[in-house]
Amino acid sequence: MDESPTPVSDLLLHPIRWRITQRLLGRELTTTELKRDLPDVPTTSLYRHVAVLIDAGFLSVVRERRVRGTIERTLTLDQSKGRIDEAEARAMTPEQHRQAFLLVLTRLAADFDRLVESGDLYPRMAQLGYSQLALYVDSEDLTTIRDGISALLEPHLQETPGKDRVVLSMIALPDV
Known part of the structure; x- marks a missing residue:
């Protein structure tokens, strides 16, 4: 029987899975590091949601190593999915x-x-920005802008030694 893939929305609209994917944006973390970053999530729930995301192809195991009799996995997020x-x-x-x-x-x-x-706000002001702009575009213009931004950002999506991780969030809302 042909099973269609689970919609992205069904996978990511779960608050714990959303938080897991956000922590893994552009980085590799072990499951132990994920647990440290999400201390309010019960360990069994965390591992269950990680397994769901791996099975769906959102997360990949990039390394495994034996730690005190168990296997510790290092995970990464496929940002394209x-x-x-x-x-x-x-x-x-x-x-x-x-x-x-x-x-x-x-x-x-x-x-x-x-x-x-964290107390790290002022030393990192050059990396912080928030603003809104009003653009006057049609659908074709917006597609061109999105494609251009994607091309501009592509070289910066992988972790690179000496580079800081900055999360860029963009939201486009039609004015009604």
Whole structure:
């Protein structure tokens, strides 16, 4: 029997899986490091959600090593898979769109709070920015802009020694 893949929205609209993928954006972490970064998530739940994301092809195991009789896995996120394509977005309910958007906003707020509370805000001001612009575009213009931004960012999606990790979030909302 031919099974169709689980929609991205079904996988990522779960708060724990969302948080796991956000922690792995552009980096490799062990499951122990994930547990340290998500201390409120019970260990069994964390491992179960990691397994779901591996099975769906979102996470890859890049290394394994034996630690005190168990196998510790180092994971990475396939950033190309975490996007909801237009067909799937059209199939989502308004409530699913609200939930997805709220997850993004919640994560942004939590990341900002962590930066402010770390005491590392002012030394890293050159890496911080937030603003809004109004653009006047049609669908073709917006596609051209998105393609150009993707091409510009592509060389910077892999971890590189000596480079800091910066999470760039972009949101495009039609004005109604």
